[in-house]
């Protein structure tokens with residue numbers, strides 16, 4: 098089989114598995130009407146599958162900052178931070194992120210994916226070890242592969258399994274990077290950070306947490322799981338993204354270790370790519386300011402999350418392990434998940450369809466994500482549609 102025939106075979110296999118299914122992926126959004134509604138297929142749809150956790154995508158402060166930046170600095174930087182793409186705005190955002198976490202240093206990357214690629218591949222290399230959660234995001238896994246370090250997966254959120262693997266590593270623990278996530282992107286559960294910190298300290302390893310889905314969502318000021326658990330100072334590196342609660346695009350790594358700065362000279366995903374555009378930086382700075390002071394947004398988000406989680410549970414659905422802004426409905430098969438996805442779309446509700454291998458442990462999911470911008474009435478409508486559709490999961 099040549100290269101193109103291999104792709105044809107993969108496409109045929111996918112089609113055989115899900116003859117009707119591929120339309121669910123990458124469905125075009127024809128018009129974005131607000132933080133919670135869009136036009137898809139010619140009709141207004143309630144968006145329950147974005148990562149717009151704080152509902153800031155149309156915030157006046159962010160839009161105005163972005164407009165001004167375009168007018169003053171143009172649409173793009175046309176180059177890398179190491180060359181012509183290093184603007185005062187990038188430096189300012191780094192200082193603001195460092196101050197937000199009360200940490201020494203911050204590096205801004207062009208995407209969250211690149212933040213993980215660049216940070217991980219800059220920190221570890223051949224001869225080192227990465228110990229990653231079984232449900233780690235693809236950007237974490239790819240960063241590990243890129244690094245050349247030995248990759249060991251521990252069972253999802255299982256501190257005992259992590260300890261077993263650390264014990265086996267013996268003297269190699271000092272060259273081991275443990276990587277976890279604040280909130281896992283598919284099941285919506287949180288890492289058992291206190292246990293993981295204790296193990297990291299006992300075995301002398303280094304710890305990185307990706308707060309992509311927990312930034313703005315957990316903790317008094319929205320720092321993430323590190324703040325909610327009071328363990329910020331125990332974690333060595335924090336990565337995250339601007340593309341979810343901050344409604345921009347880009348990523349960051351913060352640390353109290355002075356050595357973080359060295360990553361600017363070794364991380365290819367930082368050096369060999371164009372820096373974020375002025376509009377992106379400006380809107381992200383404005384959004385970070387809203388996020389820090391957004392207790393009321395977090396309150397609304399969590400109220401919505403609890404409402405949806407408890408209602409779906411009462412309707413009989415099997416859900417991810419804990420309530421949160423990501424509510425995963427676990428289905429028996431890809432076909433069943435697709436059927437539910439289509440039925441929800443018919444009722445004007447957009448959710449994420451997640452099938453193997455993207456879903457954890459071979460499962461098929463309907464992933465709902467909640468926003469502070471959802472009204473209680475919108476959430477109630479979603480609950481009632483789900484309740485009506487429950488019989489579909491018994492087929």
Ligand code: PMP
Nearest residue numbers: 208209210234236282309338340
């Ligand atoms: N980390 C995690 C846990 C994620 O879920 C994602 C995106 N889904 C990323 C990193 C990458 O972020 P971005 O989309 O901003 O590149």
